[in-house]
Amino acid sequence: MGLDTEAVTGWIAGLGIDFTGPLSFDRIGLGQSNLTYLVRDQDGNRWVLRRPPLGHLLASAHDVAREARILSALESTDVPSPRVFGLTEDPAVTEVPLLLMEFVDGEVVDRMPLAEALSEDRRRAIGISLAQTLAKIHAVDLEQAGLDDLASHKPYAARQLKRWGGQWEQSKTRECPDLDDLTRRLIAAQPAHTETTLVHGDFHLRNVITSAESGEVVAALDWELCTLGDPLADVGSLLAYWPAAGEDTGGDFPASALPGFPSREEISRIYLEATGRDPAALKFWHTLGLWKIAVIAEGVMRRARDEPQNAAESGTPTVERIDALVAKAREIADQAGI
CATH class of the missing domain: 3.30.200.20 (Phosphorylase Kinase; domain 1)
Structure with a gap:
């Protein structure tokens, strides 16, 4: 195909x-x-x-x-x-x-049976390595790697809001007043742009290959959304893909709620200790991460509807999943005073 x-x-x-x-x-x-x-x-x-x-x-x-x-x-x-x-x-x-x-040999933990088969120690090792791998991505010397001109160095929050807000308007299948309201709130709460690093753009458990022995990340995949921007955006995105027990944002893959995987708080702490970065804007980026995933999911749903051969074997996102992401984003925004 x-x-x-x-x-x-x-x-x-x-x-x-x-x-x-x-x-x-x-x-x-x-x-x-x-x-x-x-x-x-x-x-x-x-x-x-x-x-x-x-x-x-x-x-x-x-x-x-x-x-x-x-x-x-x-x-x-x-x-x-x-x-x-x-x-x-x-x-x-x-x-x-x-x-x-x-082809990098290892294991992509992308289905619940695979995640459930892991020991709690292995789950913990994977979660820790995810945070450490993000720190490595954000430590790349842009000039030395030849990536300094990969994207704009202008404030990243504004660029993300413009891009994904535009994608929503082009790909949405319905009206969603809660998402529109959240977009307005995020635009009004943009943090100051203080640092520019390489940003993966879609970093989460399903987008890495891990060692079958140690759980260490041996390859980060799916770099199509990679850009230059605020490193905390990647952390917020990882947290957005990391539901806790009892939350309904994980769709068919709430793996991070299993015992052994570090909590969102612990993943944040490991990353911040490795990099020394200020966590002040992290809740903004967590909120934006959930909002962005909802926009992406809507686009996936639209593409699968327009061209059924694009659908992966796991199916496509549902309206209910997208609405749950928006609701969680609004909850985090409320907590942060956004």
Whole structure:
């Protein structure tokens, strides 16, 4: 689906990669944005291929070529990430950009049975490593990595509110007065912009590969939303994806509510101790993280409705899940005086 496998096989051969054909291409992962495929040869060698989703795309979204640039730059840093083998936009091979990268062995904890099978010690190790990996991402020297011009250095909150507010208007399937009210409140409460770092943009448990032995993050994935901005935005996003027991924002994946996984408070503390950053704006970024996930989920729901082949095997977000995210965001905003 979405690939001319014969043309792609020829392109891979042209990269100088040795393989025993024919290659197989299987859709993997639960991601519902860029499509991801496991590529295998007859000897069991593996690679990963990425392409944008099918159908109409919003401007600037799903930029696989940009993701390739970021991953290539990260190869010289401490950030765990897969190595890039090639990128093509050749119309003889593909109608959209294709990115071929390293297959990193490990475990993606993206389903509840996988999370439930982990020991409590392993769950705790994964949670701690998530916070530590964010600290590594935010420590990247932008000039040395060649990423200083990746995005604007203007205040990040304003950029995020403009971008995702615009995405909501383009992709919404209904009116949602509570989200509109939250957008207005966030615009009025923007914190001062004091620091610019690399920002992953969508960092959470399902977007990392962890060691099957130690639980340590061995690769951070899905860099398509990566930009330059306020590092606490990534922390807020991780907290937004980290429901506690009894909360209903996790949809089909409330893994962080299982015993052993650190609490949101502990994850924040580990990150702040590693970086020395001021937590004053963290509740703003937690609120914005929930708001942003709700906007993204609405877009996923819209794309799956318009083009059913984009839907991942886990299904698509529901109106009820999106409304729960908005309600939780409003709750955090109330606590913070936003």
